[in-house]
């Protein structure tokens with residue numbers, strides 16, 4: 001949704017075809033023995049050369065990431081697997097039932113994957129490609145020359161450059177083996193420290209912690225715990241490991257350690273503090289506050305705990321009330337890079353239920369008014385691309401099985417989700433319960449005490465549920481309004497993207513009844529109409545079509561359904577001669593508006609536009625109340641602006657009303673002549689467009705001159721419409737003013 005889909009763009013289609021061919025060629029060699037064409041030294045030299053060249057390249061090309069055909073992670077326990085050597089591996093094969101032990105013989109090189117040349121005990125070498133790993137893996141000491149790795153059920157692949165390599169997509173398929181582990185073959189083993197004491201390992205762990213080599217420190221603390229510590233030592237080591245787990249975002253593991261420490265002494269200050277933090281980062285704010293209560297009672301002078309307590313209390317309050325300091329959120333979204341806000345999710349009057357025909361959906365649990373907040377959700381994961389920066393963090397993600405190609409940060413989003421779940425299995429179901437089409441999950445979540453995350457399941461879920469997003473919908477709204485007024489579409493493509501689980505339950509309709517907007521990584525969902533209780537919520541996955549002579553269905557193939565909303569049904573039933581006519585009239589309107597801005601014969605040009613609109617109207621068979629007229633609403637809006645500028649209040653009001661009515665609104669009161677005391681009332685809300693804020697502001701300004709008592713009401717409607725589009729209205733006054741030099745009220749130069 002709103003991501004940059006390039007699946008139909010010819011240059012990328014060519015690339016996709018080439019890649020398909022490479023894959024077919026590779027697969028035709030499936031099962032063949034690998035006959036090395038290069039010596040060990042040549043492979044290493046070639047790798048080092050690429051490494052050096054790509055580091056030196058000043059301008060980096062956009063990276064591409066090709067997903068191989070989906071395969072399951074290994075679900076076998078290591079003890080069930082047989083050891084193999086590189087020479088035993090065959091091409092394009094997942095060696096089920098085997099594992100190999102390898103050792104890095106080069107530094108790492110990070111492209112889409114983290115790569116290094118590895119050798120086995122015989123000295124045979126291959127390039128190893130590790131996908132979905134944290135970027136830090138290459139820099140924090142975990143993978144350096146000499147690191148030993150165990151690869152479960154290895155996958156030998158012919159890579160894009162024709163060379164062979166070991167590809168690992170699932171995090172649990174590879175283990176980094178500390179040098180002291182008995183698995184490490186004696187020829188690779190360093191100084192034996194097998195019989196060192198718990199305190200030796202703890203001190204070693206502390207040294208690594210100080211160097212920010214957190215994962216290596218965790219290995220040492222684990223080794224310390226296995227080295228018969230005293231009870232007192234055990235507690236200290238667990239507390240140290242918990243702190244290190246917090247640093248690496250392994251909150252579940254941190255909780256486990258502090259719980260064990262607290263089992264011995266339930267008033268340990270550090271244990272309580274770390275517990276409150278782990279719970280905070282797992283967004284379990286209520287439990288975090290409960291721990292803080294105990295902590296503050298026992299240790300009233302702990303100032304860090306006090307400020308953390310305040311933070312957790314603020315999260316709990318906003319999560320319960322939906323009251324956020326929105327202006328501050330906007331400021332944070334503008335300043336923080338990446339724009340990830342430290343905020344809680346608020347879930348208002350909505351719940352997930354089964355629908356009759358399209359799986360689960362999100363419903364209102366009580367009646368709500370247009371503009372009401374339904375929920376405000378913190379992203380489960382968010383991958384950011386700064387449009388103002390360079391494009392080094394963009395990548396082309398190609399899925400040859402689903403034939404989809406996207407440009408942006410989806411590949412990064414997949415890695416972020418995989419890592420988050422791998423580290424925090426307690427969050428697994430929140431994500432894996434989301435819609436995943438026909439993909440059958442592997443069904444096993446843990447092997448050898450290690451979490452199993454199926455990368456290809458994550459990819460499917462991301463591809464069906466991720467949302468493209470701007471840094472803030474306010475900035476994107478201003479941008480839309482500043483672009484040519486009569487060219488607004490709702491089709492937006494963003495390079496940043498994220499997963500918002502609750503929002504993922506909302507099904508599609510072009511004639512939507514809610515709007516999603518973004519403030520950093522918070523998604524705000526508000527009703528765009530008055531909705532009774534038990535109404536299914538819908539928003540657009542893709543912008544509705546209004547006229548096209550060839551396509552009669554909005555392309556939702558990716559999601560496997562066709563939209564059956566009133567707009568799509570009407571489009572389907574509209575004859576092609578009317579569609580052709582609409583296309584021509586749209587071009588005529590664009591031309592006529594252009595000449596209006598240049599001509600002195602103003603009224604003749606306006607009359608011509610009105611004539612075109614009249615003809616356009618006749619191509620619609622259904623009343624606008626039932627089917628919004630997407631082809632003409634913005635032409636009406638432009639005419640309202642023209643008449644407001646030309647001091648023709650009656651006409652300006654008339655065309656503003658027609659704008660709203662063409663989108664399905666029913667408005668009462670407000671037309672001229674105005675009788676004092678008559679209210680302006682939206683009896684029924686229609687389809688929301690960003691331009692409608694300006695429409696209400698035009699009315700507000702015109703009423704100031706001819707029906708002053710209606711001006712405030714029109715401005716209130718502008719504010720509500722702004723709130724729906726932008727997510728909040730605290731910044732309305734910074735963005736729109738009835739005293740603006742622009743007739744639609746947008747403040748000139750606002751950013």
Ligand SMILES: C[S@@+](CC[C@H](N)C(=O)[O-])C[C@H]1O[C@@H](n2cnc3c(N)ncnc32)[C@H](O)[C@@H]1O
Nearest residue numbers: 358359360435464465504505506507508559561
């Ligand atoms: C993001 S999920 C929405 C939640 C989903 N219905 C569920 O059960 O989890 C997208 C999937 O919902 C279904 N869907 C969404 N909107 C639909 C619609 N208007 N008509 C039919 N199916 C729809 C499609 O299967 C689509 O691939």
